[in-house]
Amino acid sequence: MDAKMDTFQDMTMGDQSLKGEKFCPWKLVQAYPYRFIDQYKQEKVQKLFASTLFKNRTWDLFCLLDPGKTGRNPLLLVPSAQFMEHLKYVNSHLNLQLGIPKGEAGENFFATFGDLDTPLPRFLGRASTSAAVPELKLRIHRLPIDDLAHLSTAALKNYRVKMDKLYESLKDRAAIKAATARKKMERQKSYGRMIKRAQIYLGLRGRLGDPPSSDITATDWNVDMPVPFKAEGSIRFVSIDIEAWEHSMNVITEVGLAILDTQDTITVPPGRGGYGWFPLIKSQHFIIEEHKDKINYRYIQGCPGQFNFGRSEFVGENETGKVISKIIGDNESPDQRPVIIVGHAVSQDLSYLKKLGYNIWQAPQFIDEMDTRSMFQYLEKTTDGRGLKTICERLGLLCRDFHNAGNDATYTLRAMIGIVFRQMMSNSKGQKKESSTPLEEDEWSDGIMDDGGPPQKSAE
Template sequence: MKPKKSKKSSSFYGEYTPLPPTSCEPDPVKAQQLLGKTFPELQGLEVGELSEEGMTFVSWDLALQYPQMFIGNRNRPKATPLFEDILHGHIWDFFYIYSPKDLAARPKLFVPTKQFGRFLEFVNATLGIVLTIPEGEPGENFLVRFDTPRPRYLGRCTSRSDFHAFPDRAPPAKDQDLCTGLSPDAIERLLAKLNPNVRSSTRRRNAKDKKQRIAAEQRRESLHLVQRCLGLRPAGGLSGPGDCSPPVDIHGTAAATYTDAVFASIDIEVAEQSHRTILEVGISTFDSRRIVGITPGDAARNWMPFIQSHHLLVYDYRFMRNTKYVRGCPESFNFGYMPMLADLANRVLAILSDCNKPDHDDAAPDDKGQQRPLILIGHGITADLDFLANINVEPAKIKGFARCIDTQDMHRSWHSLPNSRSLGTVLNDLDLAHSNLHNAGNDAAYTLQAMLALAVCARLSELDEEKST
């Protein structure tokens, strides 16, 4: 592998080459040579003298935080004492700059990047480890350049006593420290350089905000997809573009939009003390072909009779009950036949593979034998997918599988909620009667009811909001 080319800054005073890896053997001779480095180019500067243009700096506060931020647990105990004694025997040329937002506060202290790089080399030679200025975005805080205003020289320090006298030696703030004439953006950039921790936390916060926006958009897209498949929103395909035709009137007759999707909800109950022990599997299916021309009614109640439900009870564990965290009720299936079986994986695959077959419904259009789109629904579906994986069931390998939808996401998108709600809470919010939750068959059926009701109620809310604006 070819070594990476090092990068240098253009100024003589600010030039810094990122450290190449050192050997893993201590080098006391080199360590002594580094202690004797005097930086003659910085000698003779007067207090208050402007730093050279293009010079690169690192905040002294950040230099002291280096062990906690950039040294792994293995090397940190060895390196920490050297950082605690960072002022002893090493030459440091301190520069200062006032914050334009608080001139009464003490100025921020900076040291040349080249001196901090020298110190890292000393630590490496002393301990036989490899410390460098970090690459990429974190390293930018160690290579800070100032335009206007530039840091001013404070003095040279070789001991802790010298350092403690520095804050009183800084000249008072002057008019130029107010940064008069700088744009607000330029001042914000300066403040970010003066407060590298704030700069880093701002980046982290921006990254977190971006991640949250993307997640919210994905939840909204899931809700819209279900609405398209049910004819509640102009069709755009399973991942089609935004709406471009008039909104569907869900108060009248059901839309004739034909998406041909089949929904299958799944819920799995496992033993509390062993999550690899599956006690029950509930599967409910809903065929969108059945509702063409049928008005959804209040909270989609007219569509709910078309849900078909299955409750699979694992025969070997039929007497087990969860009682510690939830109260299980495997015998209390509300929706019909409950087979007991041992061949669980094959039965699950058979139900999911059969519900979207092209010949499943004689009223189907000419689909030329193609498997219909299968959308898997769950309330907190990630956990159920993990449980399925434990019995080697992979929905993505089922013919026609399109994607998974989480009713928690649909509910959060409808109400713009920061956190997910339980299935019981969602059903109460939708005013849907329910009983005997934590029975896998019941939960799968109620999850599919919640999906239909959420699609209708959220679309109604959207249309009402559009009318009021």
């Protein structure tokens, strides 16, 4: 353990720090790469700084209550020495010489307390993960409240000025930027967890703790053999695509559905890129009878008459919800097995389902959702969302007649399969494994031994 951290290891919640100990506001730590770094260095510093904030590192959190009557949140502090250790780590990995700004801005990184018997920061606890910080903040109300009544007028004034100065140092957009960056990082990691859950549902990955726990990724598996892991339950993937009229997005013209049942895939070798499973996909295409003459041409070229995977069906607008319900399921369905909804920018298609009279959030079968746009962003480590056609081309999938809802639903499901195989193969022997990615890429990954976590679906 670092010698500087030994100073605090025996402290218990509520203990006061030593007089003269130097502290830095926690928000200032988080804001550092956004406020005090040259613009041309910012991107790489921000990535590494945030992604390694808790990498083999523990922070001792202290707290001071606002002495004013302003309703400001308590001031969360960490020892300045711990911040400097993290800065040293960043410098060594990026070969930089980042430091503390000069003048008054730099003084806020080394604040001391206790002059003239004013309050000292009180120990909250130790945080070795980002999730531990909000948990420790819940303890604040249990801390003793310092009595300021015995302070002289001058001491109280000086203490309030010092605290106002620290609060003022946090009053800009830096904290918001840092929070936005953390949310972005978590969102990007969730894309990777989505891929991992899909792999587990398909029997391509094991859960943590499941035998053999030594290899949950089956890097040596032959794709011409059945899947290496027992699929997690009997699950149906249902891909959705809905076409709306370009002159009024409230007018829905086509619905496409494509279904892949893991009861079918479990004994069929997927082959290279999962192509062996493509014939197992059952596709359906519905044209809304009342809007069959509304064909898009201005921004995209619609082709409702060119369904490549069967025969299109015409259905009345008021009956569409019931037709969809029979496929996906509801409380009355004989098939109550879990359904994973797949889509490209899936949230929009889910909202369109509701307009058609089918509220998927009321279907007990619906447990998880996959978004191929997000999954492909993770695959390419890019913040740019790609169109379905681009994704299919980059995956090497032979596709034609896009913007037919039945075709697009099928291509979306094929793309999901292609993505999970491409990601799985990227971890095979002889290639760079996720766990050994450069530190600057950590914002995308929780590591190869993360299993995707529990199912996730959007709120209604």
